[in-house]
Amino acid sequence: MTPYDFLTKWRANELKERSASQSHFIDLCALLGLPDPVSADPTGDWFTFEKGASKTSGGEGWADVWRKGCFAWEYKGRHANLDKANAQLLQYAVALENPPLLIVSDMARIVIRTNWTNSVQEKHEFVLDDLVDAAVRDRLRAAFLDPEVFRPKKSRQELTEETAAEFAGLAQRLRDRGHEPHDVAHFVNRLVFCMFAEDVGLLPDHLFTKMLEVSRRSVDEFSQNASTLFGAMAHRGGKVGFTAIEWFNGGLFENDAVLPVTADDIEQLLRAAGRDWSQVDPSILGTLFERGLDPAKRSQLGAHYTDRDKIMAIVRPVIIEPMEARWAEARARMTTLVENAPRQTKEKLLRGAELGKRTRALAEAAAIHESYIEQLAQYRVLDPACGSGNFLYVALRALKDIEHRANLDSEALGLPRGFPRVGPECVLGIELNPYAAELARVSVWIGEIQWMRRNGFDAAKNPILRPLETIECRDAVLREDGTRAEWPTANAVIGNPPFLGNKKMIAELGEDYTRALREAWPEVPGGADLVCYWFAAAWSMMAGERLDRAGLVTTNSIRGSANRDVLKPVVDQGRIFAAWSDEGWTVEGAAVRVSLVCFDRDHGLPAQLNGVPVGRIFADLSAERGGADLTTAARLAANRNVAFQGPVKVGPFDVEGETARSWLRKPKNPNGRLNAEVVRPLLNGMDITRRPSDRWIVNFGEMALDEAAFFEAPFEYVRTDVKPLRDRNRDEGRRENWWRLGRSGRDMAEACAGLTRAIFTPRVAKHRLFVWAQPLTVPDSRVAVIARDDDTTFGILHSRFHELWSLALGGWHGVGNDPQYTPSLGFETFPFPDGLTPNRPAAGYADDPRAQAIASAAARLNDGRESWLNPEELIIRIPEVVAGYPDRLIPKDEDAAKELKTRTLTNLYNARPQWLANAHAVLDEAVADAYGWGDDWRSGRLLDDEVLSRLFQLNQEQHQRR
Known part of the structure; x- marks a missing residue:
């Protein structure tokens, strides 16, 4: 058909919609050089007229024409209101598989509206005369063959x-x-x-x-x-x-x-x-406006925000999946009723008993539908840290989508059309910030109106904005009188509570508030982060049967130490049914690593961890490993008082090497003692993973003020550079003892006394690395020290067995998501091979062939690394100004300095050259033999989960033998 033929025929058209629509569409297909639905798809699977069930409001099918993955098309009579036709398509778009294009026509006009999720909706309109233009016909043809042409460029x-x-x-x-x-x-x-x-x-x-x-x-x-x-x-x-x-x-x-x-x-x-x-987009509108309206958040204007997909990772398992499952069960019952009832056709009208049976079946099906919709209308979602409402908006939209789907399914069974009943009253919020609380209401209002319009309904009126007193502006965990705050009863709790580490709570929240909070929530460990109080509150509501399900975002530190204790009641008495142990997130404009935890009181299985079905999820957000729950690993008596965290400075006690050496060169002080007693080399995590930074530290230990004052030069430095900061410290003890480190590390120093060397490891690092250091060296607080000087212990710690154990129990830290090593969990729970435990002097197992094999392999590993880090041809060894300290290693020239900068343990383990891999393989085999697992290790049967399971069993045995 030519454009002239098409225009001539359809300019004169006065037929009604029902009579003319299919003829018009068939002619349009001919004009575009495309097969019509009957020719292209006789079965009507992907291209058909009158797609879907009859509408109870009248008419056949949810759309006059439907092409899978392309469009839904609705016709109206000439000069009809095409906006109403579009509203009809919107109402049935879900049932039509949400086509990317919604098209309406009165045979004189064709209006195309885009329907991609999360894209700006665009409108394209053509009249009959436009079809003379080949470019217009190409564009219409794209609606059939390549709808992506119409995808809006702006999200x-x-x-x-x-x-x-x-x-x-x-x-x-x-x-x-x-x-x-x-x-x-x-x-x-x-x-x-x-x-x-x-x-x-x-x-x-x-x-x-x-x-x-x-x-x-x-x-x-x-x-x-x-x-x-x-x-x-x-x-x-x-x-x-x-x-x-x-x-x-x-x-x-x-x-x-x-x-x-x-x-x-x-x-x-x-x-x-x-x-x-x-x-x-209301899911981010509130966050963006909050940054502009709240003076405290101006610096975050260019920052990222939490997008809808990540919010859905909580909303889907907590709200959508259980409510969809309930509807699937209700729909199945309704379908059985309707399909088993007598049917009326054009050829057969129902009368008498048959009509009565069908009427009763439809009434019973309608009652099931009404009961489900009432459940949805009464469903309440609480976000007890709702911010500007992004979680609430997404939850409201999800509930409305579920209701809409249920109404469409019911209409397909022949029941009357249902009007949306789920509204903003279904979402509850608690937010301390008044800017955010009001923005949450605005986001929910806009989201409600948008949903109604997007699905073909008019917005509610009288008033248009329903009051949202359900979004409260108050503290979610503590009342003004210092007692614990209560939350309103809800079906689901979701949200992203504030991330504030335990050590920052007093500085950020104040000492009085922090003390009152901890007293009000005694079930939360004293060392737990702020977010843990939201978990405790949610579980308390579940235990009181005032809450069904919860899904909260937390920093990934929830998996470790005191934080995970708040999840132990959940695991013991309920379950974590879905979790993502480590995800990227944005909080207050900063990128962080988070965990997503969804839990309830149900004991059904299976659960999902990181999107994978598992039997059970433990409090550290790990799955079962051969039945082992590593969170119950015991701290072993044989490992006590061996591993320590380095001292906490609380002030700039560290100085450059040249400053320290100037003090070390000075003669004896008036007390007859040298500054070397209180000025020591400092080793931090980057000194281990990169190159030594030549930092030193002033450490007066437990000295009284008058004793410390005798060390004139370092004491004067501390008095002028540290004391002014300590004078402003909230901690009274640190203010009064301003010349001492925040924590002196005396227990560590006592354990290392008499050792020729000690084992140091960074608490946070990409690779688990252990190095030797002189015991006089002071570790930074971000370094752990193991007070042993034998190669056997060094080798066991650097084996794959200890690495797996410390990774499983130690947690992860920072944006880089690096493993974290903790003396309490990573070391004290680790079961050394029997007979080689840290409570035995190394001399006690010096003749043990297992110890000798490990020590030999460990020494070779360390010697190889040291040779690679500091080749003799690149360095000059300069004796330190104080006898007894290791020589300083100085680059021979600029080229050597440039090369040495690249020679770090991190770079070495990133590359993992074959000689290094071989050295570790020999060490791992020696350690496996020490455990009695050598044959399984060499055969490859000892996979990671099996190793952890065996180590856990050994941990329990050693604990019971104490």
Whole structure:
């Protein structure tokens, strides 16, 4: 068919929709050179007329034409309201597999709207005469063959970022003029909502933009004009001039208060109003605006935010999957009822008993549907740290999607169409920050209205903004009187509670608040991070049968030490049914590593860990390893008082090498003692993983003030450089004992006394590395020290067996997600081979062939590494200024210095050359023989989980033999 033939035929068309639609579509296919549905797909599997079930509202099929993965197409009669046709497609889009294009036509016009999730929706309209243009026909042909041509270039996230950026400057200027920050936030939120409201048609005829344009000519009139508009939106029956205004209120428009603006402000508002606010993304809108409205968060304006996909990792298992499972069960019962009832056809009308049976079956099915919808309408989701509402918005949308799917399924069974009942009242929030709390309400309101429009429904009215007192502005874990805060009863708790480490709580929250918090929640260990109180509160609600399920985001430190203790009641009395042990996340604009933990009181199996089905998830967010729960590994008596954390400085006690040497060269002090007693080499984690930094430390140990003062030069340094900082320390003991390290490490020093060397390892590092250091060397607080000087212990620690154990029990740290080594868990629980345990002097097993094999392999490993790190041809050895300390290693020249910079243990283990791999293989085999597992190790049967299972069993045996 030629364009001329097509236009001639359809310009004169006066047929009604039902009579003409299929003929029109077949002719259009011929015009585009494409087969029509009947020719292309006789079975109607992927391209068909009248797709879907009959509509209870009348008509056949959910769409007049449907092409899988391309479009749904609805026809209306000539000059009909195509917006209503589009609304119908929107209502059935889910049942039509959410096609990327929704197309409506009255045979004189063709309107294409894009329907990609998370993309800005675009509209393309063509009239009959446009089809003469080959380019237009190519574009229409793409709807059939390549709908990606229509995919919008801009995402909703990008649109939202742009719109939010417009307001950041305005909010700051208003604050600079002396307005209260909360008044500024409330005013800007009103402006934002007005722009959204006019773009979705809730404010008629772009009234807000017109108000700005009038005010542009006379800035002084803005306050009166805006006040009139806000006042009209606050009450039922409001008007601006002769224009009727819908009733909004909801607490956002509770009065007509306005802040004065300047001409520049109005110009900025007009630019912002020119954007399409109808499609902003509420899942990030609140976060972006919070950064602009809250003065404390201005620095995060360019930062990333938590996107919807990551929020769904919590919402899906906690809310969607159980509610969809309930619907699947209800739908199956309904389907059985309807399919087993007598059926009415065009050829056979039901009467009498048969009609009664079908009527009763439909009524029973309708009751099942109504019961399920009532469950959804009464379902409550609580975010007890809701911020600006991103979790709440995503949860509300999920509940509304489930309800919509249930209504469509019911209509397909012949039941009457159901109208959405799930609304903003289903989401509850608690938020301490007033900026964020109000933004959470705005995000939920906008999300509700968008969902209704996106699915073909009108927004609720009278008022448009339902009150959201369910989002409370208060502390979620502590009342003002110091008692524990209560949460409202809910079906699900979700959210992203505040991340604040235990050591920072007093500095950030205050000593009184932190003490009251710990007293109010005695079940939370004293060394736990702040987020743990949210886990304890959620579990307390579950134990009291006031909560079904919970899913919370936490730093990945939840897996270790005191933090995971809050998960032990969950594991013992309930279950963690889904968890992601280590994920990238963004908090307060910073990239962090987090864990996602979903739990309930059900004991059903299986669970999912990192997306993989597992039998059980333990408190350290690990799965069963041969039945072993490593979180129950015992601290062994044989390992006590051997491994230590380095001293905590609490002040700049460390100095450059040259400064230290200048003190060391000085003669004896008035007490007859040298500065070498209190000035020692310092070793931090990077000294081990990279190159030595030549830092030294002043350490007076447990000396009294008058004794320390005799060491004149180092004492004067501490008095002038450390004391002023210590004077401001919150800890009374550290203020009064300002010349001492925060923790002196006396127990470590006593354990190392008499040793010729000690084993040092960085507490956080990509590779688990152990090195030898002189016992006079002071480790940094981020270094662990093992007070042993024998190669056998060194070799066992550097074996694959100890590495696996320490990785499983030690946790992970930082954005780099590096393994963390803890003396208490990584070392004290580790079961050494029987007879080679740390409570025995090395001389006691010197003749043991197992010890000798390990020691020999360990010495070769260490010698090889040292030769690679410091080749003799690249270095000069210079004796230290104090006898007894190791020589200084100085590069011979610039080329040597450049080469030595690359020779670090991290680089060595990244490359892992064959000689290094061979050295470790020999060591691992020797250690395996010491455990009695040598044959299994050599055969390859000892996989990681089996190693951990055997080590756990040995841990339990050694613990019982103590």
